[in-house]
Amino acid sequence: MKNPSMGQKINPLGFRLGTIQGHHSLWFAQPKNYSKGLQEDQKIRECIKNYVQKNMRISSGVEGIARIEIQKRIDLIQIIIHMGFPKLLVEGKPRRIEELQMNVQKELNYVNRKLNITITRITKPYGHPNILAEFIAGQLRNRVSFRKAIKKAIELTEQADTKGIQVQIAGRIDGKEIARVEWIREGRVPLQTIRAKIDYCSYRVRTIYGVLGIKIWIFVDEE
Helix, strand or coil, X not given: CCCCCCCCCCCHHHHCECCCECCCEECCCCHHHHHHHHHHHHHHHHHHHHHHHHHCCCCCCCCCEEEEEEEECCCEEEEEEEECCCHHHHCCCCCHHHXXXXXXXXXXXXXXXXXXXXXXXCCCHXXXXXXXXXXXXXXXXXXXXXXXXXXXXXXHHHHCCCCEEEEEEEECHHHCCCCEEEEEEEECCCCCCCCEEEEXXXXXXXXXXXXXXXXXXXXXXXC
16 A cells, blocks of 8 residues: 555656647557557657767767657658757758758658658757756766756756756765765745646766766746
8 A cells, every 4th residue: 555645756747748738749640550659759869869969069968959849740750859059060061950861761761751850949958957967967977076067057057047946866976885866956846736837857877886867857937
């Protein structure tokens, strides 16, 4: 029997779907083909992330992808990449998007379906948890103290006019023998309020001491 006083955790995005949050993938499939479509989405996202990682102009460790939206029709797959720093990918090589399209088509072996990729720039990149998690991951890989990394991330978020942030890191933090969980909250993060728009991400980072898990909740706005 479950302890009645224990909190039941839920993904903040799934909790708000259909009210103030939308799906990152929009398509219809018959029940028997659903899992195939889901795996296809996963492959598309991985292929794009790998390409961006290899071709970014700087080695800061921040890819700058906030989210990848996929819209599928019978003869067309529309992919919208929301990026914080698109210049670092496209600058000096205007044909990079075409190259990326060809890479995805080759990976997924599309013959009868047209693929269209567009890149959208985000005005305040550090207001997005994925980009912030990449920043913290880069700092942890460079052996920066986790408290310093989190505090710097919180400073960057405050510049993006967010209302609150919570950062949690779990694992062998700073190379300690015993794994533990540390978290810091700044401002308000009302997780149980459905009308509060909360962006969330979980991110894994490999360090020389092992794998660390980073979770970030950002309170963007209230409707």
